[in-house]
Amino acid sequence: MRFSSYFRHPEKNIALVFDVGSESVGGAVVRRARGDRPTTLCSYREPVPLVRNADPEQLLWQATEALKLVARHLDRFIATDTTFPASERRDFDEIFFVVSPPWYAGKTLFVETREKKPFTVTPPFLQGILEREETALAESFFPPGAPGKARDAVSLLERKIMRLRLNGYETAVPLGKHASHLELSLYLSAAPATVVNRIVGAVRKTFNARRIEFHSLAFVASAMIRDLFAESENFIFADASGELTELSLIERGVILETTSFPIGRNGLIRRLRKDITGSSTEAALSAFRVFARGEGNPEHSEKVRRALSEAEAEWLGLFRKTLAHFSEAAFLPRVLYILAPDPATTQIFRSFIEKSPVGQFTVTAEPFTVVPLSAETLEQAALYGTNTHCDPTMTLAALFLNRIHIEEGL
CATH class of the missing domain: 3.30.420.40 (ATPase, nucleotide binding domain)
Structure with a gap:
């Protein structure tokens, strides 16, 4: 055809x-x-x-x-x-x-409504909850007293009810039902307009x-990931592709938490460009790839290792801090899926993760099983x-x- x-x-x-x-x-x-x-x-x-x-x-x-x-x-x-x-x-x-x-910024909100008398779940009822939470997320982009209306300055990208319970029972069809207790897991993402x-x-x-x-x-x-890996209902997703590293905690198919910190692949390349190769980004990228493949001569590899060591320590500190925050609600899953722009970046960050003692955060007290989302x-x-x-x-x-x-x- x-x-x-x-x-x-x-x-x-x-x-x-x-x-x-x-x-x-x-x-x-x-x-x-x-x-x-x-x-x-x-x-x-x-x-x-x-x-x-x-x-x-x-x-x-x-x-x-x-x-x-x-x-x-x-x-x-x-x-x-x-x-x-x-x-x-x-x-x-x-x-x-x-x-x-x-x-963008993403956030999962856990909303709870409890009334003495049963109420009926209707479209206007749910819409009121959603609009209230959207406004709160939009306003979080701006400091108090910022000019203009927050909702006008922010574009909502996604609004997804990931889980809804009525009187303690999960349901996919809540409209028209009566309840006195509603629990809602709502994923919102937004970006500056x-x-x-x-x-x-x-x-x-x-x-x-x-x-x-x-x-x-x-x-x-x-x-x-949930569709492709049937056994993965609970996992962590990591994206270290660019300026930031983003980590998301997924439990029973729901994004419980998502957060980012300001060290990603680009930060490592800047460090190499500054400490080893002067102003050449291409030379820094080449050194990065050779080091990840383990192909450089010992002297050159040691220079790259030293240049990356400070960034590695900083990244691991933020990584463990994020995991500690995630683990406040529950033990963490053992499987971590990582997405990176190339095999070298995947290998470098995988080595960082495997060096980090995370057993205290996982159910089985074992290190993560790292699965690359590669070609x-x-x-x-x-x-x-x-x-x-x-x-x-x-x-x-x-x-x-x-x-x-x-x-x-x-």
Whole structure:
């Protein structure tokens, strides 16, 4: 079947998806399919240049410029099918964005309502709870007394009821039921409206869409890990791809906690650039990869090890502090899934984690089993077009979009 015929399919099962991180920006043309794996017809990733001091405004500018390049690359791919009408090549029903820190903040809220007399759970009743919590999250982006209305300055990305109990019993169909006690686990993610507008604006220079939807990487990854690894109902998800490391604690399919701290892969590269290679980012990246593979000569490897040791100690301190916070509610699961942009980053952070004594936090008092979310781990979960290979983040996004396709009956 020719590429253009996918676009003419009455089910409109083609979507564009973009992954906006702080280390790189990716994009893909995805064909979704009910009862089958999604197909990534084309994917492309553009690095975000490493800014000197992680200035937020400069970082956002670099990321949106990379996003424009990714959109143009996908546009060129689509244009290779000369039979596809030129007037329709840039108009899509759906464009999805998956964003990573620092572009969003996510939080799970635990809401409880108890009344002396039974109440009926109605749409307005639930809507009132949701709006109240959304406002509180929006206001958390700004200090007290900040000008403007918080809700106007923040864009809500996701609002997902992950668990709901009535009178102590979990239910997936609460509407119309009577109860005197309601417990709600609500996942919310939001981003500054200026960030959302600039991300959308970068793509709209190339493509138009009827529907634009944002999702957080933590939500997408945690949902797909549960689908792909049936035994993993309780786990930790770690993303160390860019400026930050994000950790999410998942229990029985619910994101209990998600937090981030300001040392990720980019911080390690800056340290190498400063201590070993001067101002060359490429030389620092090369040294990083050689060290991760264990291929450098002993003298060079020792220089890299010393350069990374301070960052490693700082990262491990923040990692253990986060785990201690997570463990206040319960013992932690043994399995940790890690997502990183390349094998070198995965190996470095995996070695950090394996050095950290975490037995006191886990149920079995044993170290974490670290599972990389790599191309090797994920490539069988999806299909790929000619000359297209598994990009782990884009594959997770394609699988997530396929699930939405099925759930919405598109």
